[in-house]
Amino acid sequence: MRIIPAIDIINGKCVRLTQGDYSQKKIYNENPLEVAQQFEDAGIKYLHLVDLDGAKSKTIINQKILENIAKNTALKIDFGGGIKSEQDVKIAFDSGASQVTVGSLSASSPDTFLSILKKYGKEKIILGADAKQGKIAIHGWKEMTNLSVIQFISQYVEKGSEYVICTDIAKDGMLEGPSQKLYEEILSKQKNKISLIASGGISSIQDLKNMKKIGMEGCIIGKAIYENKISLKELSQFNDALSC
Numbered sequence: 001m002r003i004i005p006a007i008d009i010i011n012g013k014c015v016r017l018t019q020g021d022y023s024q025k026k027i028y029n030e031n032p033l034e035v036a037q038q039f040e041d042a043g044i045k046y047l048h049l050v051d052l053d054g055a056k057s058k059t060i061i062n063q064k065i066l067e068n069i070a071k072n073t074a075l076k077i078d079f080g081g082g083i084k085s086e087q088d089v090k091i092a093f094d095s096g097a098s099q100v101t102v103g104s105l106s107a108s109s110p111d112t113f114l115s116i117l118k119k120y121g122k123e124k125i126i127l128g129a130d131a132k133q134g135k136i137a138i139h140g141w142k143e144m145t146n147l148s149v150i151q152f153i154s155q156y157v158e159k160g161s162e163y164v165i166c167t168d169i170a171k172d173g174m175l176e177g178p179s180q181k182l183y184e185e186i187l188s189k190q191k192n193k194i195s196l197i198a199s200g201g202i203s204s205i206q207d208l209k210n211m212k213k214i215g216m217e218g219c220i221i222g223k224a225i226y227e228n229k230i231s232l233k234e235l236s237q238f239n240d241a242l243s244c
Helices: 032-041 052-057 063-072 086-094 104-108 110-120 149-158 180-190 205-214 232-243
Strands: 002-010 013-018 021-029 046-051 076-080 099-102 125-132 135-138 143-148 163-168 195-199 218-221
Touching: 002 032, 002 052, 002 195, 002 232, 013 032, 021 032, 032 046, 032 063, 046 052, 046 063, 063 076, 063 086, 076 125, 086 099, 086 110, 099 104, 099 110, 104 110, 104 125, 104 135, 104 149, 110 125, 125 149, 135 149, 143 149, 149 163, 149 180, 163 180, 180 195, 180 205, 205 218, 205 232
Parallel strands: 002 046, 002 218, 046 076, 076 099, 099 125, 125 163, 163 195, 195 218
Antiparallel strands: 002 013, 013 021, 125 135, 135 143
């Protein structure tokens, strides 16, 4: 299971929101590169980088931060936020992303998403499935759809998607544990066809152990690190144990 710390960007700064609410923004560091280098120094190999300005504005805004982190660390970065066209995907890859997470576009323009998936391949494109009360939310979680998250993921797995980040918005930033039942349901329906990544609610090493036990491919960890619920030393030790 991959351990994937998160950096969310607003106005060039490292922030966290609570349940996707932009009014509940907390700035943790004004230098995202510094945070990324701390993760790398702790032995972490992966990073989840989210352009929250882009998600809200429906276009990439913080690609320079992606480029800076990619040039100055060896982290494998998955980048999301503001991906609304094939050109945006190209910008992200050209700026140093190893994978690109496509969320809102997959809900609003399935044909465009499938075209991107075909062009770049299932190893490079992550399906972003952000859910609230079982329904897909888009555009920085500001708009709700009537799409069932279970059906949404299933239809794209059938069409070639493999990597999926599923965020339960109600859990995000709450430090109350991840949506284990939702993830178990998704995994049970996909019969090993999916590399599912947990996002939202991770608050302890035990949460990570639980996610590994049910078969998650990765876990994104954000606020738990910034609020010192999980230290980088603990995360490093757990990560090392996974490699043994």
